[in-house]
Amino acid sequence: MKPTKTIEILLVEDNPADILLTEEAFSEAEFPHRLHVARDGVDALNFLRRQGPYAGVPTPDVILLDLNMPRMGGLEVLDVLKADAELRNVPVIVLTTSRAENDIWRSYNLHANAYIPKPVTVSEFIDVIQSFRAFWFSTAALSPKHQP
Numbered sequence: 001m002k003p004t005k006t007i008e009i010l011l012v013e014d015n016p017a018d019i020l021l022t023e024e025a026f027s028e029a030e031f032p033h034r035l036h037v038a039r040d041g042v043d044a045l046n047f048l049r050r051q052g053p054y055a056g057v058p059t060p061d062v063i064l065l066d067l068n069m070p071r072m073g074g075l076e077v078l079d080v081l082k083a084d085a086e087l088r089n090v091p092v093i094v095l096t097t098s099r100a101e102n103d104i105w106r107s108y109n110l111h112a113n114a115y116i117p118k119p120v121t122v123s124e125f126i127d128v129i130q131s132f133r134a135f136w137f138s139t140a141a142l143s144p145k146h147q148p
Contacts, residue, residue, distance in 0.1 A: 096117065
């Protein structure tokens, strides 16, 4: 089943190379989507709360969250999101280079919906994005507020 509307994705990532790789992988994905980028946790929360330059932006259907960022890291963002009644139902997929068991455990303990270690090659990354699309937008049932 193909999505019937444009999927709004918020990528929370500070590394320019990883942003470019994610954009490239999504350009290969064959589903209607719009990728928004927040460069750290503070920017992500401003985006999600539509504050400052983010007034009028859409609520994302899903968040791809890096863990290691300046100002506010991904685990802090996850903690704030899942405590917020208006934002807690937005699925959060941790997409990070960390394979540390403690980071995985803490992410799930803070109610991350999935934890995906970042692939290192473009082809692997495209495969991950295709799997992500197939699962989250064709297989999984999203909260009615966040269905495409």
